[in-house]
Amino acid sequence: MAATVLQSGVLAATKEHTATVIFMHGLGDKGHLWQVFGYNQERIIGDIRGLLPHVKFIFPHAPIQPVTLQGGxxxxxxxxxxxxxxxxxxxxxxxxxxxxxxxxxxxxEEMETSKLSSDRIVVAGFSQGAAMALLTGLTSERKLAGMVALSGYLPLRADIFAMATDTNKNTPIFMAHGDSDVVVNYQTGKGSAELLKQHHYQVDFNTYEELGHSAFPEELQDLAKFFWKVLPEQA
Structure with a gap:
């Protein structure tokens, strides 16, 4: 294993493991203590995990580094x-x-250790982690099952489409945003989805009224449906 592979929190599949979601947290958080929904990690995934017993969830921890916007x-x-x-x-x-x-x-590492093909893996994230999920998926040479961006945005938009491969041109993208978000402005998220659609990506953008920079049960239900669609249980 490469020395730079990220340390991660993991929730194992509860039956035969045939798919994986890699979920990147937001700024200042950690994978194993991800609490953007106001619950602990087990509660977050527990709300949708019952439908996805074959799915393993990986929550990598971002490195600790100075952040200019936070005064260094x-x-x-x-x-x-x-x-x-x-x-x-x-x-x-x-x-x-x-x-x-x-x-x-x-x-x-996940493909090698779990013997999965890349098209059984979803990259997902919240806020800053959502930007990473989109950037990773769009530039990947591997065919992925899907991409998820919750309360996030499209980074490097000036040249990201020149960087993008055709590999995931038709890969489903689930985006969700609260219309009262003041951390990542709602219009920024919506505009990101519209820009992706203009470049012929398969985006499902979901708006949640009176929701700030967080998430709530309706969004989790929609996310669970997306996971089930792109990572169906295999015989």
Missing amino acids: MSMPSWFDIFSSDKINGKEDREGMLRAVNHINELIT
Whole structure:
């Protein structure tokens, strides 16, 4: 195993393991203590896990590093954040691509150790982690089962489509956003989905009224349906 493979929290499948979701947390969080829904990790996945007993969930931990937008404070972060402007603000391209490399190493490890093909793996994330899921999926040379971006946005939009491969051009993308989100503006998330659609990606964008930078049961139900669609149980 490569020395740079990310450390992760894991929830094993409850029956024969035939699929995996790799979920990237948001800024300042950790994989094994992911609480964006206001519950502990087991409760979050427990709400949808009953329908997906064959799915293993991996929650990688982002490295701890200084974040410019937070006054240089060190915290778990997939990349540095220079500006709250997700459209025109300066972005940490180098840090993002380094994180993508780490996530790809984790995918490789999962394929080798679990004997899965890449099309039985979904990359997913919340907020900053959602940006990583999209960047990883769009630039991947491996065919994935799906991508999930909760309360997130499309990073490096000036050149991401030049970086993208055709491998996941038709891979389903589930995006969800609360219309009261003030951390990642709702219009930023919606605009990201519209831009992906303009480039002929298969995006299902879901809006949740009066929801801030978080999630709630209806969203979990929609997410569970997506997982079941792209990662059906195999005989």
